[in-house]
Amino acid sequence: MKRSFIEAVIAVFNRAKNSxxxxxxxxxxxxxxxxxxLFMSSKDLIADNIRHELLIEGKINSLSEDNYLxxxxxxxxxxxxxxIQNIYKSLDEKYDTAYTMSMELNAENSEVFxxxxxxxxxxxxxxxxxxxxxxxxxxxxxVKEGLxxxxxxxxxxxxxxxxxxxxxxxxxxxxxxxxxDERYSALGDNLYPDDVDLxxxxxxxxxxxxxxxxxxxxxxxxxxKGSDNKEAIIKDVEGSLAALQxxxxxxxxxxxxxxxxxxxxxxxxxxxLYLIFAFMMLILISILLLAFNLxxxxxxxxxxxxxxxxxxxxxxxxxxxxxxxxxxLLLAFIVVIPLFNILARQADILILDSLSSAYLQMQKTLDxxxxxxxxxxxxxxxxTEIKDLIFIYLSFAFMNYFYLALSYLGLCRQKTVxxxxx
Amino acid sequence: MMKEILQAFNIAYRVNDGKNxxxxxxxxxxxxxxxxxxxxxxxSGSGKTTFLHLLAGLDKPDKGHILYRGKDIQEIERNNYxxxxxxxxxQDYNLxxxxxxxxxxxxxxxxxxxxxTKESIAEMLKKVKLxxxxxxxxxxxxxxxxxxxxxxxxxxxxxxxxxxxxxPTGNLDSDTAKEIxxxxxxxxxxxxxxxxxxxxxxxxxxxxxxxxxLDQKIKxxxxxx
Ligand SMILES: Nc1ncnc2c1ncn2[C@@H]1O[C@H](COP(=O)(O)OP(=O)(O)O)[C@@H](O)[C@H]1O
Ligand SMILES: [Mg+2]
Numbered sequence: 001m002k003r004s005f006i007e008a009v010i011a012v013f014n015r016a017k018n019s020x021x022x023x024x025x026x027x028x029x030x031x032x033x034x035x036x037x038l039f040m041s042s043k044d045l046i047a048d049n050i051r052h053e054l055l056i057e058g059k060i061n062s063l064s065e066d067n068y069l070x071x072x073x074x075x076x077x078x079x080x081x082x083x084i085q086n087i088y089k090s091l092d093e094k095y096d097t098a099y100t101m102s103m104e105l106n107a108e109n110s111e112v113f114x115x116x117x118x119x120x121x122x123x124x125x126x127x128x129x130x131x132x133x134x135x136x137x138x139x140x141x142x143v144k145e146g147l148x149x150x151x152x153x154x155x156x157x158x159x160x161x162x163x164x165x166x167x168x169x170x171x172x173x174x175x176x177x178x179x180x181d182e183r184y185s186a187l188g189d190n191l192y193p194d195d196v197d198l199x200x201x202x203x204x205x206x207x208x209x210x211x212x213x214x215x216x217x218x219x220x221x222x223x224x225k226g227s228d229n230k231e232a233i234i235k236d237v238e239g240s241l242a243a244l245q246x247x248x249x250x251x252x253x254x255x256x257x258x259x260x261x262x263x264x265x266x267x268x269x270x271x272x273l274y275l276i277f278a279f280m281m282l283i284l285i286s287i288l289l290l291a292f293n294l295x296x297x298x299x300x301x302x303x304x305x306x307x308x309x310x311x312x313x314x315x316x317x318x319x320x321x322x323x324x325x326x327x328x329l330l331l332a333f334i335v336v337i338p339l340f341n342i343l344a345r346q347a348d349i350l351i352l353d354s355l356s357s358a359y360l361q362m363q364k365t366l367d368x369x370x371x372x373x374x375x376x377x378x379x380x381x382x383x384t385e386i387k388d389l390i391f392i393y394l395s396f397a398f399m400n401y402f403y404l405a406l407s408y409l410g411l412c413r414q415k416t417v418x419x420x421x422x
Numbered sequence: 423m424m425k426e427i428l429q430a431f432n433i434a435y436r437v438n439d440g441k442n443x444x445x446x447x448x449x450x451x452x453x454x455x456x457x458x459x460x461x462x463x464x465x466s467g468s469g470k471t472t473f474l475h476l477l478a479g480l481d482k483p484d485k486g487h488i489l490y491r492g493k494d495i496q497e498i499e500r501n502n503y504x505x506x507x508x509x510x511x512x513q514d515y516n517l518x519x520x521x522x523x524x525x526x527x528x529x530x531x532x533x534x535x536x537x538x539t540k541e542s543i544a545e546m547l548k549k550v551k552l553x554x555x556x557x558x559x560x561x562x563x564x565x566x567x568x569x570x571x572x573x574x575x576x577x578x579x580x581x582x583x584x585x586x587x588x589x590p591t592g593n594l595d596s597d598t599a600k601e602i603x604x605x606x607x608x609x610x611x612x613x614x615x616x617x618x619x620x621x622x623x624x625x626x627x628x629x630x631x632x633x634x635x636l637d638q639k640i641k642x643x644x645x646x647x
Contacts, residue, residue: 007529007532303518306517307518307529307533308480309478309512309516310504310576312533313501417475420480420512
C-alpha cells in the first residue's frame, strides 16, 4: 500500500503534462457542476425569500417620521423604529455630525470595507453611512456593540476604513458604541461588508429615506422574514393603509402562493437558460472526462504490461491507478474551491441582473412592487455552498472512479502481449 | 530434483494479421536445463519474441504446454510465476519511461517485496558498470547500452531462476554487445540462473552453452550443428 502510494505519486508528478491536462478537465468539470448547482439552488432560495417579503413603499410628501410611525399599528415595528430613532437622536444631540454603523463585519477579515452603493442621498438623514461627501478630516463613528473584525473586538479609538465607489478612502475613528434589539436590522445603516446576509437571525429589515431635494423619491421599506408573523403584520399594515394613504404612501404585498409561483415562473424563464447551458456543458464534460480516462489509460497500456511482466497483479495495478486518481481529485478540489468562490460572485451578479429585469416584468403583470431584497438571501449561498457542494464533489469523485474502472476493464480484456506491443 | 527447469511441449501457435494466417510453431518441443546459457537463433519475423512470451506466460499457445519444473504454468498464478520465477529482458528494454533509473529498479524490487536502499541499488548498477550518477536520470536520457544495462539489473533482482532475454544486443554496437553478453553470462553463472537468449546474431551464439535454431520449415527448434 505504501509502495503503491509512492508509485502513484511518482506517476502523477513525473507524468506532469498528462496530470495537468487531466487536472484541467477535472477543474473545468467541477466548476461547471458547481455552477449548475448554484443556478439550481439560487432559484429555490430566491423563491423562498420572496415568500417572506413584504414591502411598503411610500412617497412621503408631507409625512414626518413621527407621523408615519404613529400610523403603523404593528407594535413590534413601532417599537423598533422608535428605538433606532432614539439612538440616532441622542447621538445627534451629543455630537454635531456622527455616523453610526450597525452591520456585522465579522464575515470579512479585512480592515477596509466597501460602502454599499445605495443612493448617497440616504445620508441626508445624517445617521447612516453611505456614499456621500464626508467633508471633515476627523470622522467619527458609532458602532453597534460587540462588533468584530475577524476575531478582534473593536475598541473606542480604533480606526475603521471604508472605500467609496469613487475609490476615495474614508478613515473613521470609533467614538462610541450603541445597541438595540437584536431582532432588527436597519437597512438604513447601509453599510455592508461583501458577504453579509441581511436576513440572518433578523425578523424585520427596515429602511427609511427622505430626500430633501426630492420628496417624491422618499421612501420607507419594511421587509419581514418568517411566515409565522407575516400574516398578522400584513393585517396590521393593511389596517393602517387608509391612514397612510392620506400621506401618499402605497403598500404592496406578496400575499399568497399564486404570487410566489408567478414570480418563480418568471425567474425560471431566465434561470432555465443558464440551466440548459450548464446542463449541456455537463454532458459535454462527462463525455470529455470519459474520453480522457480511456485515452489516458490507452496510452499507458505498455506501462501496465511492463508492471504485469514484473509480477504485479491486476488488482495491485488498479489500486495504484485509484490512488493516482485520488491525488488528482484532491488537487482538483484544492484548485476549484477558491476558483468557484470567484466564479460564484460573478454568477451572483448575472443572476442579480436577470432578476432585476424579472422584477420589472413582475411589477407590470402582478401590480406588485418587489424590491431586490430577495437577493439578500443570495449572499448566504456563498457561505454555505462549499458545505453543500461536498456531496456534489463526492459524486464527481465517484464518477471519476467509475470511468477509471470502465477504462481498466477495457485494459483487462487485452492480452498482456498486446499491451506490451503498444 | 529434476534436471529440466523449463519445458515447451508440443507447442502450436499461429498468428493472424487480418488477411493471412501464419503458422509460427507446430509440434514444437524444447527443454531447458537449470544453470545453462541457451541461445535460440532465428531470422527476423520467425517467432523468437513470440516464443519468449509463451515461455513467460505472457501469451498462451494454441496447443501444447509450457512446464516449469514439471508443472504447467497455466496452473501457476501468473503473477507469482512472473514475480518469483521468470524475468524478461525485452527487446526494446521496456523500462518505465517516466521513472528514473533508481525508481525503475526500486519498482521491480517492491513488486518482489525485497528491501532496497539507494546504496544497494547503486551497488547493483556498479556491477553492470553503470555510473552511480546515472541513478536519478530519466530513462529517455540514457543511451541504448545504458538502458540495456538497467534492464539487466532489473531482471536480475530477486530469486527468479530463469532469465529470458530478447535480442539483448540487437540495438548495440559490437563492442557494447560483447560486454553485455559477458555481463549476462557472469551474472547468471554466479547466481546459478538459467539464461535463455533469443537473437539473430551469431555473436551471441558463440557464447551460448547450447544453441538452437528456429527452423521455419518445421516450425520448431533444431540443435545447431
Ligand atoms: N499480434 C500479431 N498479429 C499478427 N501478426 C503477428 C502478431 N504478433 C506477431 N506477429 C507476426 O508473427 C511473426 C513473428 O513475430 P515475432 O515473434 O515478433 O518475430 P521475431 O521476434 O522473431 O522477429 C511476425 O511475422 C509478426 O509479423
Ligand atoms: Mg523479436
